[in-house]
Amino acid sequence: MKRAALPSLLMAASLFVAACGSGESAITAGQDDPDDVTTTEPPDQIATGDDTGDETGDETGSTTAPDDTETTDPGAAGGDGDAGGSDDEGATTAPDTAPTEIPLDGYPDCPTGALDDVDAADAPVQITYWHGMTAENEEALQAITEQYNASQDRVVVELQNQGGYLEVIDKYYQSGDNGRPDLVMFPEYGFQQAIDSDTVIPVEVCVRDAGFDTSPIQPSAVQAYSSAGVHWAMPFNVSNPILYFNKQMFEAAGLDPEQPPTTFDELRAMSQQLVDSGVASYGIALDTSIDSGGGWFLEQWFANAGELFVDNGNGRESLPTEVLFDQETGVEIVTFLRDLIDDGLAVNVGDNAGGSDNFLKMADTADPAAMTIGTSAGLGTVINVLGSGLVEGLTPNDVGVGGLPGLAPEQTAIVGGAANFVVAGKDPEITAATWDFVTYLITPEVQSQWAVQTGYLPIVDEAIDLEPLRTTYADDPRFRVAYTQLANSPDDLAHAGPQIGPHRQVRDQTAAALASIFNGGDIESTLTDAAATSDALLQQYIALNG
Amino acid sequence: MLVATSDPALRCIDMESRAFDRRRWRQLPAALALLAPSAIVLGAFIVYPLVKAIFLGRQRCNSTGTRCVDAGWDQYSDTFRSTEFQHALLVTAEFALITVPLGLAFGIGLAVLAHKHLSGVGVFRAIFSSTVATSVAVASLMWLFLLQPSVGVLSNVGWIADAFPVVKQPGLLNDPGTALWSVGLSSVWANLGFTFIIITAGLQSIPDDLYEAAALDGATGTGRFWRITLPLLGPSLLFVLIVLTTRAFQAYGEIDLLTEGGPRPDDSTTTITYLTYGRNSIMATDQGLQATTAVLLFVVLLGLSFLQLWSIGRRVHYGD
Numbered sequence: 001m002k003r004a005a006l007p008s009l010l011m012a013a014s015l016f017v018a019a020c021g022s023g024e025s026a027i028t029a030g031q032d033d034p035d036d037v038t039t040t041e042p043p044d045q046i047a048t049g050d051d052t053g054d055e056t057g058d059e060t061g062s063t064t065a066p067d068d069t070e071t072t073d074p075g076a077a078g079g080d081g082d083a084g085g086s087d088d089e090g091a092t093t094a095p096d097t098a099p100t101e102i103p104l105d106g107y108p109d110c111p112t113g114a115l116d117d118v119d120a121a122d123a124p125v126q127i128t129y130w131h132g133m134t135a136e137n138e139e140a141l142q143a144i145t146e147q148y149n150a151s152q153d154r155v156v157v158e159l160q161n162q163g164g165y166l167e168v169i170d171k172y173y174q175s176g177d178n179g180r181p182d183l184v185m186f187p188e189y190g191f192q193q194a195i196d197s198d199t200v201i202p203v204e205v206c207v208r209d210a211g212f213d214t215s216p217i218q219p220s221a222v223q224a225y226s227s228a229g230v231h232w233a234m235p236f237n238v239s240n241p242i243l244y245f246n247k248q249m250f251e252a253a254g255l256d257p258e259q260p261p262t263t264f265d266e267l268r269a270m271s272q273q274l275v276d277s278g279v280a281s282y283g284i285a286l287d288t289s290i291d292s293g294g295g296w297f298l299e300q301w302f303a304n305a306g307e308l309f310v311d312n313g314n315g316r317e318s319l320p321t322e323v324l325f326d327q328e329t330g331v332e333i334v335t336f337l338r339d340l341i342d343d344g345l346a347v348n349v350g351d352n353a354g355g356s357d358n359f360l361k362m363a364d365t366a367d368p369a370a371m372t373i374g375t376s377a378g379l380g381t382v383i384n385v386l387g388s389g390l391v392e393g394l395t396p397n398d399v400g401v402g403g404l405p406g407l408a409p410e411q412t413a414i415v416g417g418a419a420n421f422v423v424a425g426k427d428p429e430i431t432a433a434t435w436d437f438v439t440y441l442i443t444p445e446v447q448s449q450w451a452v453q454t455g456y457l458p459i460v461d462e463a464i465d466l467e468p469l470r471t472t473y474a475d476d477p478r479f480r481v482a483y484t485q486l487a488n489s490p491d492d493l494a495h496a497g498p499q500i501g502p503h504r505q506v507r508d509q510t511a512a513a514l515a516s517i518f519n520g521g522d523i524e525s526t527l528t529d530a531a532a533t534s535d536a537l538l539q540q541y542i543a544l545n546g
Numbered sequence: 547m548l549v550a551t552s553d554p555a556l557r558c559i560d561m562e563s564r565a566f567d568r569r570r571w572r573q574l575p576a577a578l579a580l581l582a583p584s585a586i587v588l589g590a591f592i593v594y595p596l597v598k599a600i601f602l603g604r605q606r607c608n609s610t611g612t613r614c615v616d617a618g619w620d621q622y623s624d625t626f627r628s629t630e631f632q633h634a635l636l637v638t639a640e641f642a643l644i645t646v647p648l649g650l651a652f653g654i655g656l657a658v659l660a661h662k663h664l665s666g667v668g669v670f671r672a673i674f675s676s677t678v679a680t681s682v683a684v685a686s687l688m689w690l691f692l693l694q695p696s697v698g699v700l701s702n703v704g705w706i707a708d709a710f711p712v713v714k715q716p717g718l719l720n721d722p723g724t725a726l727w728s729v730g731l732s733s734v735w736a737n738l739g740f741t742f743i744i745i746t747a748g749l750q751s752i753p754d755d756l757y758e759a760a761a762l763d764g765a766t767g768t769g770r771f772w773r774i775t776l777p778l779l780g781p782s783l784l785f786v787l788i789v790l791t792t793r794a795f796q797a798y799g800e801i802d803l804l805t806e807g808g809p810r811p812d813d814s815t816t817t818i819t820y821l822t823y824g825r826n827s828i829m830a831t832d833q834g835l836q837a838t839t840a841v842l843l844f845v846v847l848l849g850l851s852f853l854q855l856w857s858i859g860r861r862v863h864y865g866d
Contacts, residue, residue, distance in 0.1 A: 030621025349714050
């Protein structure tokens with residue numbers, strides 16, 4: 001009797017709930033009704049005309065309230081000149097930063113010379129750095145930071161591991177002005193959010209103040225963290241997705257283990273051969289995680305096809321208003337993947353919550369997959385795990401690495417990984433010390449060491465000719481794949497990658513759509529629905545940040 | 547306070563009570579001073595955040611919270627009626643329906659098993675209560691190693707993989723039909739230590755002479771369980787019931803570590819708590835909506851606890 005009461009209550013509650021559903025998404029909560037004008041700002045306000053005028057012309061009719069942050073935020077301004085007005089076109093040329101100096105008035109100062117006034121004998125400047133590196137990558141970062149602290153006596157960097165990128169983001173935005181670190185690492189999906197937070201100094205301000213030469217840095221890495229011509233964050237740990245494959249299986253199936261698939265067509269053909277020969281149950285393990293197959297890889301495949309993922313120049317000219325993943329290219333990519341799965345050539349390992357299910361599928365003794373796609377930043381860990389003998393029958397040398405197969409014949413990629421943001425509102429000597437550390441992290445020596453220990457790729461070319469990376473690239477070409485892939489990528493807006501405010505939420509939409517499609521959902525209507533929800537998220541973001 | 551009346555006797559009482567009132571007012575400063583410490587602490591850490599959260603739940607803010615749009619009270623009703631919240635509420639109810647009865651049943655069963663005066667029974671008590679010392683993170687990782695479809699323990703036991711192909715493909719945590727049950731079972735397991743300890747304590751407070759008397763009267767073992775053990779365990783069971791229900795509604799760690807609210811696209815394990823705080827939630831960066839769902843969860847839990855106390859609490863026997 002006692003235990004019967006609770007279920008009945010819950011049933012009653014469930015019935016009550018079911019009876020009053022609106023069938024609408026929570027994203028639009030509090031917005032649809034015309035009578036909620038008890039607002040300090042109109043809820044449907046889109047950016048005021050001065051910065052996004054030509055892009056959002058159809059919506060600007062509702063903008064009446066002047067917005068105080070708008071005038072002090074030139075972040076979205078200035079890009080219009082280079083925009084070229086090609087929303088859906090694909091490979092358009094990127095805004096060129098070099099010839100025209102974009103004015104940086106209105107941004108916080110970056111007094112990079114303030115460190116010269118610091119008397120080292122007095123007390124070194126202490127700065128804190130929030131990062132999201134774990135395992136081997138964290139150890140490598142610790143080693144580099146210790147080297148920096150030992151190399152000079154004016155600055156002491158304190159590393160604070162937040163546990164992951166998302167934890168960094170969450171904690172950063174929930175901290176007040178005084179709680180934030182001096183330097184913070186955000187992944188590419190936190191880029192727009194960081195710009196709109198008005199809490200970081202664009203590194204371009206520091207670059208100009210210090211007269212720093214950014215030309216040795218990979219242009220694509222600079223471009224990935226530039227918005228409307230302003231360089232906002234210093235790339236540090238850059239990665240992109242690569243193909244991992246089992247060389248033993250390739251040989252057993254009569255494939256050349258030195259020639260992994262480079263395109264979708266080859267991927268399909270080789271998967272067919274691997275399955276037909278019986279050496280593997282599946283050609284490739286796919287997944288629907290937002291950090292990989294469900295979101296990030298999809299963006300990569302769009303770039304590879306030379307297509308934009310969102311409008312307004314992939315969000316690089318002004319805040320995007322519309323996603324484009326439900327159009328032709330999206331349907332083509334998703335159809336290819338779905339067919340692979342339906343024909344038994346690929347296996348979907350699902351949400352891949354821990355980020356390792358796809359790799360573990362390659363270690364499955366009963367139903368293994370011969371290939372999977374993962375971030376290049378995982379290469380060091382994969383080799384370490386296999387080296388420890390945890391996986392029977394697979395040694396580190398059995399893992400082959402290839403570029404990411406896609407629609408285009410050439411393998412290209414968007415800059416992934418993360419970049420360092422200089423936090424605003426600090427004392428001059430702290431900002432100067434932060435800048436000093438930021439530049440240290442991208443010296444060729446550090447990048448060479450970092451790339452070897454982690455699998456991230458060096459963002460300065462000179463690093464390749466320095467030890468230890470020179471030897472590693474010569475001895476183990478697997479580490480070079482991601483670098484080559486990025487170096488081959490054209491300097492266009494498609495390869496700059498989408499710049500989206502609610503980036504993770506949009507990825508969540510694509511991930512859910514892919515999961516649905518892989519389980520039998522209709523491709524076009526599912527993508528259309530996901531796009532509609534994503535567009536609502538974009539509009540919501542514009543209303544709050546535009 | 548009594549109302550004024552014409553009855554002299556009552557009027558006398560009335561005057562007395564007024565005098566009492568005056569005395570009471572004079573004691574007000576002292577009362578306030580004595581109340582101040584807990585009032586300040588409660589106010590600063592409970593009441594103020596609650597009120598703040600309720601008002602934040604009306605708003606939609608940017609990530610730093612520096613720009614907010616007030617969407618009005620209907621943000622609450624809209625959110626409550628949204629597909630995401632309704633779905634999460636149903637999932638939460640299902641999760642509670644899985645974990646609470648199972649948790650109670652296993653807890654009672656184990657406690658009764660270990661409530662024997664045998665040598666060595668202490669070892670079993672220690673084992674049964676050990677999950678109390680296991681953190682959610684550790685417990686979830688352990689279950690992850692058990693359930694992982696490629697290299698997990700379960701999927702590599704031949705007969706299990708043959709009898710239940712779902713263990714292998716797509717995996718218990720990846721199948722929409724089994725994911726919630728799997729997370730629920732890990733949660734039941736993790737809460738078992740707590741349930742076991744409370745119920746064991748309840749059992750030990752039941753006097754042995756009741757059982758002796760019942761045995762003399764010819765009551766069987768099951769009869770004694772249903773007629774003595776269970777009724778006298780009432781207060782413990784009510785306590786466990788409310789705690790387990792609350793925990794079910796607040797479960798987060800196991801969901802975050804085992805499924806991240808998935809599997810997609812049904813979000814089969816996205817409970818209200820995960821919808822509020824989860825990294826993959828649609829409102830992950832929207833503090834306003836997060837506050838809205840958090841307050842809604844608070845209201846739902848408040849109502850539920852009230853219903854439980856009202857409907858079951860009356861029937862619990864607390865002794866004389």
